[in-house]
Amino acid sequence: MPAAAQSPPMVLPRSVADALAALALPGAQAVAGASWVMRAPLRHEPQAPTWVALAGIEDLHRCDITGDRVRLGALVTHDRLAHALPAAPDLRALAQAAAGAANPGVRRIATLGGNLCATGFAAADLAPALLALDATVEIATPQGRESLPMEDFLTRRGAPGPWLLTEVTIPRGPWRSAHARLPMRKAGDYPAAIVSLSATLTPERRIERLLAAIGAVEQAPRRWHALETRAKGEPLAALADLAQDTAGITARDALDAPGWYRLRILPTLVRRAAEAIAEDTA
Known part of the structure; x- marks a missing residue:
């Protein structure tokens, strides 16, 4: 009988620093909700040799909303985002994008960071909304953290790592x-x-x-x-x-x-x- 196919190893970091160390392994790939990864075979993409599962990093689940700004960790799901945002006109584009993307099953597991980092996904809903809201993205690297305008991040997201999207910040105002x-x-x-x-x-x-x-x-x-x-x-x-x-x-x-x-x-x-x-x- 043929040998059963083995799954690639899974690393479970508890901090951003641990995740960056794991992502430095050859071919390692971060995974959160995995809604994009699960369809990789349909796109004829090979599996990563190592998965770095981010769910255990508490800081990446942040969802802080004040009158001045919104700070969202990379692991906030579409569904959580849609329910957490207040019914405020300045944030309505993001609330509509989160609530209307894909389907309910995907929205419950698909994350903000995954949506923004899926370079082959042209139809992502959150990215246009965040562009229109002048959002900034925080990127962690072994050298430290850097804030980028959303527009700049989208042109650089295919850069070699290790790096990790950790947070998105959205200003609030009279718009x-x-x-x-x-x-x-x-x-x-x-x-x-x-x-x-x-x-x-x-x-x-x-x-x-x-x-x-x-x-x-x-x-x-x-x-x-x-x-x-x-x-x-x-x-x-x-x-x-x-x-x-x-x-x-x-x-x-x-x-x-x-x-x-x-x-x-x-x-x-x-x-x-x-x-x-x-x-x-x-």
């Missing part, structure tokens, strides 16, 4: 935010496109500052800087028309949707998010 997504099929499917917005309005209800982000459209989520620039001084109702100009966005073709379709639905998602923000400011 209003919203998150809009369009799944290709019924509930539980991943979206063909995502738009997250946060806007600060003048007393005349024109856009003073807009942060806009897209997800699922390109290979990685990113800010939509061109829309932000065009929107300054405009009414919220004009955003959908301004979003018709998608120059500079290279939409991806995939089994769930062609690139042209992702571009076509972006103005609709911008309109939905803008209308949600308008309702909060009425």
Whole structure:
């Protein structure tokens, strides 16, 4: 009889320092909820020779919410995040992203850190919301800890380790935010496109500052800087028309949707998010 396949070894660190030491092993990979790892065979990805399970690191479960900021440990799940966030207009985009991602089973185990570090996952919901909320990410390395704007982290997350995402911090303020997504099929499917917005309005209800982000459209989520620039001084109702100009966005073709379709639905998602923000400011 053929020998039974052996599972790769599992390391169970109790501190960030122990996790970094384990991640320095050749090919070692961090794992939290494992919702992304479990589908690795479908993506024809080899198993890591060593798994570093992070669940026992207490600091990574942090979920601190104050009137000034939100501090989230990397192991906070989507479900916990959706229930912990207050019903506040400035945080609404993140609450909607956490509550609407994937399906209930995945949301109960999928973590913030895993969602942000899955470089092959173009349709992650949390990343666009955090981009639109001007979040920062804390990274731990053997040399110490470093804070990065979310935008910078997303361009550097494929860097060789060892490193570990430990925390995300979100400032709070007078802005209003919203998150809009369009799944290709019924509930539980991943979206063909995502738009997250946060806007600060003048007393005349024109856009003073807009942060806009897209997800699922390109290979990685990113800010939509061109829309932000065009929107300054405009009414919220004009955003959908301004979003018709998608120059500079290279939409991806995939089994769930062609690139042209992702571009076509972006103005609709911008309109939905803008209308949600308008309702909060009425």
